[in-house]
Amino acid sequence: MVFGVTDVFMRYALNAPSQWIGTTLQAAMVLLACAGGVYALQHDSFVKLDLFYANASSRKQALLDVLTAPFAILFLVILIWKGYVAASLSLMLNQHTPTSIPIPIYPIKFVIPVTGGLVLLVFVKHLIRNLSTLLGRG
Template sequence: MWRKVEGLFDAIAEIMGRIGWLLVLYCMIFGVTDVFLRYVMNAPSMWIGTTLQAAMVLLACVGGAYALKHDTFVKLDLFYAAASERTQAILDILTAPFAVLFLGTLIWKGIDAAKLSIMLNQVTPTAVPIPIYPIKSVIPLAGAIVLLLVIKNLVRDVRTLVTGHKPAS
């Protein structure tokens, strides 16, 4: 049963990684387009800059889950890389409460911000009003997905601590 749950979490993280890839592509294409319009055509866009900011927020949201799934977050490898699997698991278990505290706060406050944004029908204060509430709603959702991945990794680390070696993925 747990393997199916892990598989579901991993599949969600992979989907988020694909969304992140599309967001990077969007930022590249429209970032270059914005520069071209502004400096070559002398006709700046009224909406590209705002949507790029939104895309970068979304990229941070989806990128976190993908990076956690692939264990690509920055670690202090000076100590961590040379440690045994059991010691790495202990270090991961010791840092997990900080991740849970951060993500719990992000989810809690993110839900409050999203509710308020939805209630106010919040849009950007620019010439082209772009809705902000969808982006603010994604933040706590992404935080919840990363929290699920943290819990998955915590279970894996506890199993590593007990057995002495990492379980097969």
């Protein structure tokens, strides 16, 4: 937050924008979103549509989770696949930020498919737990 406020102050009050703060904040937001997504899924902290879900029994909640699982798995597989393709291309092209301080972009791009894989692992764990609940073993 300090960097963001400093960047805004320098840009508008001093008319001297920073060459690196914006890019650094973008990278930090990607890392924060990736780590936060894994953490939120692991601790069941995502916001859910409680209209149908909140008052349902644990078996009905498990059923709803299992029914929506193919969509989540499809999304995660595409995220991992396309994220890896984009990161590999970035590495091959040796992409850096177009600023006075060239920061490599490819390490940040590789974080996306890696955390997508971690989310997929946590999701599969939750899916197994939901299937166990549906079968009466949980």
